[in-house]
Amino acid sequence: MPRIAYLGPERTFTEQATRRLVDPATHELIPATTVAAALELVRLDKVDAAVVPVENSVEGSVPPTLDGLALGSPLVAIAETVLPVRFTVLVRPGTKAADVRTVTSHPHALAQVREWLAANLPNAAELATTSTAAAAVAVAEGTADAAITAPIAAEGSALTALAADIGDVADAVTRFLLVRKPGLVPAPTGNDRTSIVVVTENRPGSLSEVLVELALRGIDLCRIESRPTREKLGIYRFFLDFAGHIAEPRVGEALSALHRTCSDVRFLGSFARADGDSPPPPPGTGTAEFTEAAQWLTQVRAGGQA
Ligand SMILES: O=C(O)C(=O)Cc1ccccc1
Structure with a gap:
C-alpha cells in the first residue's frame, strides 16, 4: 500500500486534505509532527508522498512549506486541493471563558481568529503548536487551557466546544499540495x-x-x-x-x-x-x-x- 505522510496528528486540516487527495482505503496515512518532518520522510523514501498546507486565503503562505520545497533535494507537487477552514475552540469540560489563561494552536489558526480572541479571550496568552490537532492534545494533557482546532477535532475527544465557527473570515480556504520525489x-x-x-x-x-x-x-x-x-x-x-x-x-x-x-x-x-x-x-x-x-x-x- 502506498504510504502518505501528512502534517498530523489525526484530525488536522491536513489530514482532511489528504483524504481528498488520496483514497484512504488504498493508501496508508502516516502522521508527521511538522511539515519539515513530512517532507523528510519523502526524501528518505520512508513514504511515497506527503501532503502539506501551502497557502491560506487569509493568512497567506505557509513558510515552512515554501522553504521545505525550495531547499534540500528536489520534490515536486503532483496534485492540490483547496479546503474550507472553519475554527472551533476546544476546552476541558467545565472550563469557562473566564478560566482560560492560555490558548494554543498552529500559528495559521491563531492568525485567523484574531477578532474572536480579542473579543472573548483578550487576556489569554498564545502558545504556538505544530498543528491544530496537536493543540487539542495539549489541552487534553493540561499544558494549555483552550485550543483552536478544526471542527473534526471535537469528534471522539474528551474536550468540549466553547465556541464554533469563530474565523475572522467566514469563507477562508487553505490550499494543500501532494508532493513526492521527481518522477x-x-x-x-x-x-x-x-x-x-x-x-x-x-x-x-x-x-x-x-x-x-x-x-x-x-x-x-x-x-x-x-x-x-x-x-x-x-x-x-x-x-x-x-x-x-x-x-x-x-x-x-x-x-x-x-x-x-x-x-x-x-x-x-x-x-x-x-x-x-x-x-x-x-x-x-x-x-x-x-x-x-x-x-x-x-x-x-x-x-x-x-
Ligand atoms: O494544523 C492543522 O490542522 C493544519 O493542517 C495546518 C493548518 C492550520 C490552520 C489552517 C490551515 C491549515
Whole structure:
C-alpha cells in the first residue's frame, strides 16, 4: 500500500486534505509532527508522498512549506486541493471563558481568529503548536487551557466546544499540495498550475525580466512571493505559480528562457488546478499557434519558405 505522510496528528486540516487527495482505503496515512518532518520522510523514501498546507486565503503562505520545497533535494507537487477552514475552540469540560489563561494552536489558526480572541479571550496568552490537532492534545494533557482546532477535532475527544465557527473570515480556504520525489509529471488536464522557484541576480530589472518571459507568452501569473535566500539581506527566492502545464509549448519556452537567464530555477510541479478555471490564452499564445510557428521556423531554416 502506498504510504502518505501528512502534517498530523489525526484530525488536522491536513489530514482532511489528504483524504481528498488520496483514497484512504488504498493508501496508508502516516502522521508527521511538522511539515519539515513530512517532507523528510519523502526524501528518505520512508513514504511515497506527503501532503502539506501551502497557502491560506487569509493568512497567506505557509513558510515552512515554501522553504521545505525550495531547499534540500528536489520534490515536486503532483496534485492540490483547496479546503474550507472553519475554527472551533476546544476546552476541558467545565472550563469557562473566564478560566482560560492560555490558548494554543498552529500559528495559521491563531492568525485567523484574531477578532474572536480579542473579543472573548483578550487576556489569554498564545502558545504556538505544530498543528491544530496537536493543540487539542495539549489541552487534553493540561499544558494549555483552550485550543483552536478544526471542527473534526471535537469528534471522539474528551474536550468540549466553547465556541464554533469563530474565523475572522467566514469563507477562508487553505490550499494543500501532494508532493513526492521527481518522477513522471501528471498529464495536462487543460486547467493546470505550474509552480516554480527562481533566484534572480540582484540588479535593476531582473524580477521584471522574469515576469516579461511569462507575459510575452500570455501566461497568467497566479501567485508570486518572496522568501529570503538566507545568504544576506536583499537576495530573495521568488515563488511563482502560473496557469498552464510544462508540456504546453508556451510554458516550456518560458521555463527554458528562465533557465537561461536566472541564477537558479527549480520546477515544483505541473498539476490539475483546484482553485478555479484559468482564462484562455490570449490570441497568438495557444498551443496550436506555438506548434504552427515552430513548424514555420523549421521550414524557413530549411530554405522552404514559399
Ligand atoms: O494544523 C492543522 O490542522 C493544519 O493542517 C495546518 C493548518 C492550520 C490552520 C489552517 C490551515 C491549515
